Amino acid sequence: MRLTRDLADPRFAQPLSGLYWMISVHQRGQVLRSRSLWDDTLDLPSDDLEPGAVHRHRLDGPGGTPLIVREQRVQHPSPQGARSLRVAVAIEAAEIEDARRDYALAILPSLGLLAAALIAAAVAQAFVGLRPLRRLERDVAAVRSGATRQLPVDHPDEVMPLVTAVNDLLQEQEKAIDHARARAADLAHGLKTPLTVLRALGQRLRRGGEEGAADDIEAIGADMRRQVEHQLVLTRIRTRSDGRAGEPCPLGETIDRLVRTLRQTPAGEAVVWQVDVPATASFRIDRSDLTEMLGNLLENAVKWTTSRIAVRVREEGRATVLEITDDGPGMPPEQAEQAFRRGVRLDERRPGHGLGLSIVSEICAANGIDVTTAPAEGGRGLLVRLTQVA
Template identity: 45%
Template sequence: MTRGSLRLRLLVAGAASILIALGVSVLGLMFLFERHVERRVEAELGVFLDQIVSALDKTPEGTLVLSRDPADPRFRVPLSGLYWQVDTGDGLIRSRSLWDTQLQLPADELSNAGVHRHRIDGPAGQRLITLERSVLLPTPLGGGKIRAAVALDAADVTAATMAFAADLLPYLAVFALVLIVAAYVQVSVGLRPLAAIRRRLAAIGEGRTSRVGTGFPDEILPLARELDGLLEAREMQVERARARAADLAHGLKTPLQVLIGDVNRLRTKGETVIADEIDQVVDTMQRHVEKELVRARVAAGALDATADVASVIERVLSVVGRTPEGAKLNWSLDMADKAVARVDPDDLAEALGNLLENAARHARSRVVTTVRLQGQMLSIRIVDDGPGIPEDRLAEMTQRGARLDSAGDGAGLGLAIVQDIAEAWGGNLQISNAGPGFEATLALERASSHSPA
């Protein structure tokens, strides 16, 4: 997956959402756990407060004391974090754990037996959770009101909360992994229709089908229908282009034939100079018309067209071999099995016709055609044993109007036409001298395994 991958973006967004949600959940659970522990602590402090109040007694000298200490031994350990204190009005009674300090309770008015909760600063920088109660003493204890308080270091609550979080994190990590895997599965299932669209489009490009079709979810189906509509419009444009090309060819055929007849009449009258000039103009017009018709047909070619290379070559050879030049030559064909090219059969025939006619004009005795498969491409190599082309002229031979034999027939458009056809179908044309002879290699994309057009 690349940075531009939709799958990666969805997975990253999903994983981030899961982690954020779990992070918020951890904070929420820690908060709830802390509140739960605080309630338990306050309940325990309430028990200690009851024990302290119930243990109050009066000495013969009239001094209030605790007849018995609370059960928790931390009350007897200095600065242990658990403290009690009783303010009698005349003085303080406090736990040994307070040592030489005292609880700094806020000024507060409590009703009889009323309980208040505070957060106060304690000894050694501790932050204390404090519970205090106002008690009206009975007459045997001297009457009056006392203020009793019990406090616990809040660090104990924080430590319990962090321990809970540490125990929770491994389980949340496993849970996060399970959710991310589930998100990956969900994304994969959700993107399957898009992958199916991509496969259908690839099949259209390879010529194995002509439409995207249906069978998609409701959210994807409109896209498939739009694509099929575009493909149908493209096919209609192809048909109209072919029809216009045919009309153009038919419209020009009669005037050119009239001119050819005029050329023959001029020669009969002995006016050969002007006849040759007109003949050359007519020949140039014919070849330019052929080239433009080919280019129009190629530009409007169906994307799913395929051609059986063997059958096209054999059809072209059967025509070229019967020409005056071709009848004198030895034609050899070396074919690879299952050579199917992604090209319109008529375009391939046009390209091969130009190459083989060129070979027939210049070969001395033989022309060899070889077809080979090379990965996703196939090459059609045509070699003749003619004089070849000067090395300094090779580069210009595929340009429009380039010719080697300026005295011969034609306007030098054959190789340019072949190159236009090759490039229109994602291929290329390479020419070189074969030593001796001339070599032209037409490379085209291979079509997938299917019935060729």
């Protein structure tokens, strides 16, 4: 058995070229090999190779060089009958590994560009796809700040069901708020007549000489009026839906008006007032809330001060800071925290119901104003600081 022509790759004819073939004739023990093997043979394992099956091996070749071998058993027809041939082809493993490495190095830049293009496309798709949600977020923020009452209806079709659902919810909430306002107003008007009758009864008892009973009835009536006013203020704060709370309200005008009013009271006319408020200073708050909040704080300062009250406003970056300082006895930090709780009175000897500072706390929480207290400079008196970030 012999080959009638050379193979296409000339390396099969070059000794120790790294490319080899070998054919073993099973019946006769004859071995044919490429000239590149020279005097060596491929040391194939004696495995059971079925006709047509292909096996792959990693063997040592000439000079101990690692080879990758593929072998297959084929049936070769001849005049003497079919012969079983074991055909093996081998190549140096280093050549395959070099080719694999060169291919990887050649394709790596293209894969990198492809990966960068895919990432850029994904980012662009996410940016474009999320654009309606970013706009929706801005519209929700506008509703929350009071700039508008409902979401615009010109959003893409994909988010319109959500916009419609949110607008329906806002409409239902507005109806509930209006209902709560009406009920609170009805309650206030309904209590006016009984309170008027109660006051008249106290005056009648006083004219009849029953001073003790008259004092008790008038105290009860005053307490009820204060409670009603407190609840009306809280109802206005918690149910506001008119969109005014997010607009800037000048501080100087309100502070000047309150100081002029307090100077006309017996307690306030003896106080030395120091007011330093820039004309441009403002809080984003409803005007009635601002009046209620500052009125309670200034009344409290007048109640406790010895002789002097200072009101100062300054800008700290994006924050507006308002400070009210009195030279009264002051209070420890733990008492200052309790003072802003509803109904807490730290000194029962002073007039009041313990509701004013709790209203201040409610107004501050509703308008994003941080309220803190600290001892006044010098350790005597109390400093109340209100801070709102624009």
